Amino acid sequence: MTRDPSPVPPLPPVAPRLLDWFDAHRRDLPWRADRDPYRIWVSEVMLQQTTVAAVVPYFHRFVAAFPTVAALAAADEQRVLKLWEGLGYYRRARHLHAAAKRLVAGHGGALPDDPAAWLALPGVGRYIQGAVLSQAFDRRLPIVEANSLRVLARLFGYRGDPREGAGKAWVWAAAEAVLPAERAGDFNQALMELGALVCTPAKPACDRCPLAAACVANRDALQEQIPPPKKQPVVTEVSEVGVVVRRGGKVLLCRRPADAGRWQNMWEVPHAERLAGEPLAESAVRVARALTGLAVTPGAEVATIRHSVTRFRITLAVVGATAPRGAFAPGAYAEAKWVTPDELADYPVSAPQRKLMTHLASGGA
Template sequence: MTNDAVAYHFGMAPLAPLLLPWFDAHHRPLPWRTSRDPYRVWVSEVMLQQTTVAAVVPYFSRFLAAFPTVHALAAADEQHVLKLWEGLGYYRRARHLHAAAKALAASHPDALPDDPAVWADLPGVGRYILGAVLSQAFGRKLPIVEANSLRVLARVFGYRGDPREGAGKAWVWQAAEEVLPDERVGDFNQALMELGALVCSPSKPRCGECPLAAVCVANRDGLQDQIPPPKKAKEVVAVREVGVVVWDGPTLLLCRRPADADRWQNLWEVPHAEAGEGESDEAAAVRVVRELTGLRVKVGEVLTVVKHGVTRFAITLSVLGATRAAGRFRAGFYAEAKWVTPAELAGFPVSSPQRKLLTRLTEPRLF
């Protein structure tokens, strides 16, 4: 479909007059919609990236209670920020949000700016966050594209390519810009996403309830199941890891990942790593602790097994208990370590699989 076709199609049937009344009547009363304060919009949109609305609602409320302004967030300790983010995943979002808050608090102490150039230079702010914040908070005529709005636009226009990559990605962003109204731009962007979430679902869309049904090519031609095309399946790789709960009397070893780690930067965990091919859990446990911490340990039995996924990896983490035999912690792979009691574990920000593991440490049957 050419750019002229995009303009012609919606020159004949603009979306805003059809979509905005539906949005006014049917949008969900979400906590970040009570105000167009740019800080609230920004925090919510960062949280919503790659996360469901239902999951975000309680996190948003707790986060805003702890950090009600950009200045409060800027002044916070990163560990506190990560702790409040725990369970949302994609922790780089939290670190970028914190770093950007520091930059904004320093450069614009009186109010968050209505300036695309300033926002574009902030860590973690790409085209989506830029458009979401500036259109909703300041009425800037900027588009947004995410999974829901992408699906709506592809179906309405009848775009048969993959709008998630390459030429299709460029097309959908241009389409999102072409359909913007002159007024209520932020509401319109929200309405596109809300329609995709509530009506124009990936499977079995409720076209009979859709305000855009009369102008939708996919609805007209019966292509809802084909547009957009299914995501390409990624090969899942099975990975076997071994983790070790190292005890020294009543305390256990908790280690902090470095700021430049490949994932879970600055989060805490028990030592763990991939087991070698043919390597027993016991041998891997001794090696992992020695290589990552410098300690020598006496290994006991398997305490629990935690299964989780990271991108295309399906990880089976066997966790063994161990006691410290000799040596002192040596920083290297980990930035630092602390000996803590089980009661203190709740105060440290950790990844979801580590929280599952550490929660199990409070179960008496493990010891």
């Protein structure tokens, strides 16, 4: 059972100083040009677990393709996933698309100033609710993410882990306690900006911080101890085999089912875990037969792709193969298409698969 959070101790008012700093130092980001709730929403979904620098070009492309919630709702999911390709965590894109459809169906395409309506949408939790409603409508709702969490923990000198359990409840209470009655959205952004630019994980620039005089961690020289380091998961090494099945100058591309655990509805060459001690050619034959129903003749290894997913570090050995006859059997995959190397760029794929597609399109064997 999660215990009640420790009480949030009083602090001198910090909002005026932080807002003055934000007005002077805020970065010129495209979603800050106005208070359009749609643009704010898209940016906040993209920024979850992704850096600002990585998001900016994706944001420009996405809102150019889907300038309104109605345009996003009307889009084909494959196009949405294609424009998201490379950002990772593709469930965010699917939730964004599904939520847009609900907003059009239930709210006429308007983004409501209604906390309950937002929490009813796919992919929306307390953070997205607070970020959109505070920035677009100046609702007095707090937000907590990695940067603001660090600022708040240091500011109050909180020695527990604010990422989980009672600490998580505490940091949300702290975020609400410091929130001003006006300019709540700017204050939320200022907390994040301060964490990104000044109150950094290592070697924070306390001499440039507008809140240094009120900060308990700065007073007690605890910046390096607060918050405590994240618990690192045990990394598991995984060996996989992928099969580039060719027929008549084309490559077999398969679409993952909608209920796949990862990369739902995205495309790839068939691949699966390689058995311990299994020769690569035998592994390719087995995987192709199991996933596509095709009997293939394996050839040489054409690429090795290394990537990580959560706590798994994966080495994907890719084998070229031919299948002059036989029909694809759906089951493991929802569907498959024979495509030319030049057409590989048209399909939404994961980052490791994109490396492979680029290799194949450039003439890789």
